Amino acid sequence: MFEQLGLIGCGMMGGSFALAMKRAGLVKRVVGYSKSPSTTEQARRMGVIDVEAPSALLAVSGADIVLLAVPVAATEATFKAIRHLVTSSMLIMDVGSTKRDVVEASRRVLRDHVGSFVPAHPIAGKELSGVEHADADLYHGKQVILTPIEKTQTGHLKRAQTLWEALGCHVQQMSPDSHDAAFAAVSHLPHVLAFALMNAIGNQPHGKDFLGLGGPGFRDFTRIAASDPKVWRDILLSNRVELVEQAKMFQRSLLNMLQLAEEGNGEKLEEMIALASQARAQWHMGRKK
Amino acid sequence: MFEQLGLIGCGMMGGSFALAMKRAGLVKRVVGYSKSPSTTEQARRMGVIDVEAPSALLAVSGADIVLLAVPVAATEATFKAIRHLVTSSMLIMDVGSTKRDVVEASRRVLRDHVGSFVPAHPIAGKELSGVEHADADLYHGKQVILTPIEKTQTGHLKRAQTLWEALGCHVQQMSPDSHDAAFAAVSHLPHVLAFALMNAIGNQPHGKDFLGLGGPGFRDFTRIAASDPKVWRDILLSNRVELVEQAKMFQRSLLNMLQLAEEGNGEKLEEMIALASQARAQWHMGRKK
Numbered sequence: 001m002f003e004q005l006g007l008i009g010c011g012m013m014g015g016s017f018a019l020a021m022k023r024a025g026l027v028k029r030v031v032g033y034s035k036s037p038s039t040t041e042q043a044r045r046m047g048v049i050d051v052e053a054p055s056a057l058l059a060v061s062g063a064d065i066v067l068l069a070v071p072v073a074a075t076e077a078t079f080k081a082i083r084h085l086v087t088s089s090m091l092i093m094d095v096g097s098t099k100r101d102v103v104e105a106s107r108r109v110l111r112d113h114v115g116s117f118v119p120a121h122p123i124a125g126k127e128l129s130g131v132e133h134a135d136a137d138l139y140h141g142k143q144v145i146l147t148p149i150e151k152t153q154t155g156h157l158k159r160a161q162t163l164w165e166a167l168g169c170h171v172q173q174m175s176p177d178s179h180d181a182a183f184a185a186v187s188h189l190p191h192v193l194a195f196a197l198m199n200a201i202g203n204q205p206h207g208k209d210f211l212g213l214g215g216p217g218f219r220d221f222t223r224i225a226a227s228d229p230k231v232w233r234d235i236l237l238s239n240r241v242e243l244v245e246q247a248k249m250f251q252r253s254l255l256n257m258l259q260l261a262e263e264g265n266g267e268k269l270e271e272m273i274a275l276a277s278q279a280r281a282q283w284h285m286g287r288k289k
Numbered sequence: 290m291f292e293q294l295g296l297i298g299c300g301m302m303g304g305s306f307a308l309a310m311k312r313a314g315l316v317k318r319v320v321g322y323s324k325s326p327s328t329t330e331q332a333r334r335m336g337v338i339d340v341e342a343p344s345a346l347l348a349v350s351g352a353d354i355v356l357l358a359v360p361v362a363a364t365e366a367t368f369k370a371i372r373h374l375v376t377s378s379m380l381i382m383d384v385g386s387t388k389r390d391v392v393e394a395s396r397r398v399l400r401d402h403v404g405s406f407v408p409a410h411p412i413a414g415k416e417l418s419g420v421e422h423a424d425a426d427l428y429h430g431k432q433v434i435l436t437p438i439e440k441t442q443t444g445h446l447k448r449a450q451t452l453w454e455a456l457g458c459h460v461q462q463m464s465p466d467s468h469d470a471a472f473a474a475v476s477h478l479p480h481v482l483a484f485a486l487m488n489a490i491g492n493q494p495h496g497k498d499f500l501g502l503g504g505p506g507f508r509d510f511t512r513i514a515a516s517d518p519k520v521w522r523d524i525l526l527s528n529r530v531e532l533v534e535q536a537k538m539f540q541r542s543l544l545n546m547l548q549l550a551e552e553g554n555g556e557k558l559e560e561m562i563a564l565a566s567q568a569r570a571q572w573h574m575g576r577k578k
Contacts, residue, residue: 123504143502178495185490186503190510192546193482198565200535200542201474206467211572213432214475215412218574220509221479225569233559240550246489247547253489257481258536261529266522273525274518276487281515283500285508 001163002091006063007032008056008078010043012126013095014069015134018048020167023136033059034131035070043131056081060090065163068094073234076105086113091156093120097183099147099176101238107149115153118160121145121179122169129228140168143286147176170286184242189250191232192243194225290452291380295352296321297345297367299332301415302384303358304423307337309456312425322348323420324359332420345370349379354452357383362523365394375402380445382409386472388436388465390527396438404442407449410434410468411458418517429457432575436465459575473531478539480521481532483514 005027007014011034021027032049033056034040043049053059060066060082068078075094086092092110096102099119106117124142126133144164148157161171174182201207214222236243260269294310296303299321310316321338322345323329332338342348349355349371359367364383375381381399385391388408395406413431415422433453437446450460463471490496503511525532549558 123502125504125506142504145502182495182499182502185493185496185499186507190486190507192543192550193486194510194569195562195565196543196546197479197482197539198568199561200539202564202568203542204474204538206471207474210471210474211568212575213412213434213471214572214574215414215431216574217414217513218475218479220512221483222569222572223509224506225565227562227566229559229563229566232562233555236546236550236558236562237553237555240553244547244551247543249493250486250489253492254481254485254536257485257525258533261481261525262533264526264529266526269525270518270522272488273484273516273521275491276484276514277516277518279487279491279500279514280483280511283503283511285503285505286501 001166002027002065004028004063004065005030006053006059006061006066007049007069008034008059008066008082009069010034010039010049010131011069012129012131012133012135013122013138014067015043015046015048015131016124016136016138017067017069017095018043019134019136020139024166026163026166027065031059031061031063039131043134046131046134048131048134057085060085064090066090066092068092068096071231071234072096072098072102072238075102076109079105079109083109083113086110086116088113088116088153090116091159092117093160095120095122097121097187097235098239099145099179103147103149103176114149115151116156118152118156119147119149119176120160120164121147121183122164129231139164141286142169144169144171145179146171146173147179148173149176180239180242181245184239184246188235188239188243189246191224191227192236192247193250194222195232198222198225290455291316291354293317293352293354294319295342295348295350295355296338296358297348297355297371298358299323299328299338299420300358301418301420301422301424302411302427303356304332304335304337304420305413305425305427306356306358306384307332308423308425309428313455315452315455316354320348320350320352328420332423335420335423337420337423346374349374353379355379355381357381357385360520360523361385361387361391361527364391365398368394368398372398372402375399375405377402377405377442379405380448381406382449384409384411386410386476386524387528388434388468392436392438392465403438404440405445407441407445408436408438408465409449409453410436410472411453418520428453430575431458433458433460434468435460435462436468437462438465469528469531470534473528473535477524477528477532478535480513480516481525481536482539483511484521487511487514
């Protein structure tokens with residue numbers, strides 16, 4: 001389907017994409033670039049990429065598909081680095097967890113070629129980073145959100161959809177704004193809550209002892225707290241408006257429950273818990289409603 | 290080791306205990322009682338108990354070991370129901386997630402026989418309740434906290450420790466107060482956070498759509514939100530003082546992170562995330578640092 005993938009960012013997300021594309025026979029050759037030369041070299045040694053490119057620009061040269069798998073905050077700089085070789089027949093995608101900022105960066109930098117860019121967010125990840133954790137199965141069975149804008153070429157949008165589906169993903173389209181609000185709610189805020197809980201416990205005199213008592217519930221609840229600090233710093237900063245909005249609604253819900261507990265209002269408290277419990281019991285990953 | 294277990298509450302927790310005791314050959318006969326006769330009957334049909342008792346009192350009659358596996362709020366009433374048949378040679382335990390209130394109830398009701406009671410909290414559970422989810426492996430490999438008081442008989446304490454260890458558990462002792470503070474931090478507050486998040490999202494106009502986008506991180510983070518409403522109402526009410534204390538520290542930690550995001554202070558924000566991330570990466574269930 002594609003001749004050459006230009007992969008910018010050969011970490012866990014980008015590396016997994018390259019491996020999945022190769023295994024599915026969707027690409028003949030992968031030319032990769034990472035900021036750190038040792039990562040690029042390791043990616044080549046692992047067979048994640050075929051050729052090491054000495055710069056982001058040269059990774060794009062000759063590619064008919066380009067994937068940016070860099071921290072969201074590095075997106076604009078990456079667009080700048082490659083724009084001189086971007087053509088309108090090249091499909092460019094990213095894998096960023098926020099979309100409004102990425103779309104704005106693409107408008108500012110790619111200008112006439114912005115139609116080549118199909119903003120993408122595969123809902124997949126691990127709390128582990130680095131090419132050594134690249135995994136051809138990472139995206140299989142997962143959802144991918146595409147957030148096209150008016151100038152996006154329909155041909156590229158279709159090819160992007162076909163490609164992700166061929167990798168076993170469920171694809172849906174949303175506006176960049178709806179995307180960012182939704183992911184502030186179901187991903188970014190939960191990460192902040194998990195980070196904040198770890199720190200709140202860790203800062204107590206007996207915090208270490210307390211942590212030793214955490215059971216399976218604690219293990220699962222805090223799993224995302226082990227996520228990569230740089231990646232999450234960028235996500236929280238770039239989606240801060242929606243994050244704070246979601247945090248406000250969360251705070252109201254939290255304070256309400258705490259107040260019911262303090263007042264000893266068991267009936268109302270049980271009602272609140274039952275609402276949450278039913279909603280969660282009915283929830284299934286990747287299924288609406 | 291024991292002749293007859295009097296099981297009061299034949300649900301998931303109590304049923305799992307009976308199954309584990311039988312499989313380990315630690316008890317010859319289990320006499321069970323549940324508030325709902327259909328549960329007791331189902332427990333007998335499933336082989337969880339051998340004999341149905343028509344009352345809590347009669348479940349205790351002739352037992353050398355008694356397990357209370359009832360919601361924490363029902364502990365005092367259960368003690369009252371059985372106290373006329375409690376003897377000083379009988380080992381009585383509970384499995385409640387809070388300990389100060391249980392200990393106080395035992396003091397008030399059991400009086401001279403309070404020394405027979407060894408308050409126990411096995412750190413095991415599922416978000417599923419009911420005897421149909423009873424599982425002989427539930428406690429294996431898990432931690433069990435015993436919170437003896439001054440009047441607890443050392444003989445009973447030792448037998449309790451030996452018993453749980455024979456079921457494959459790691460046993461440690463704490464004061465009831467330390468126990469409640471620790472579990473407010475690593476269990477009760479996380480549950481409230483998960484409940485509050487589900488409700489905060491569910492109450493939004495597009496909440497249902499947002500929930501459909503939750504990925505593996507959301508799945509794990511909210512798993513405990515599906516917990517039993519009555520059980521958790523009782524836990525939150527009975528440990529409200531420590532819960533509110535932990536919630537205050539959590540709020541400070543959360544507001545701090547949100548403010549750093551709003552101010553665009555990436556450096557400090559990354560520092561906070563890195564602290565949490567390191568702490569979580571180094572954490573292993575059941576292991577003290």
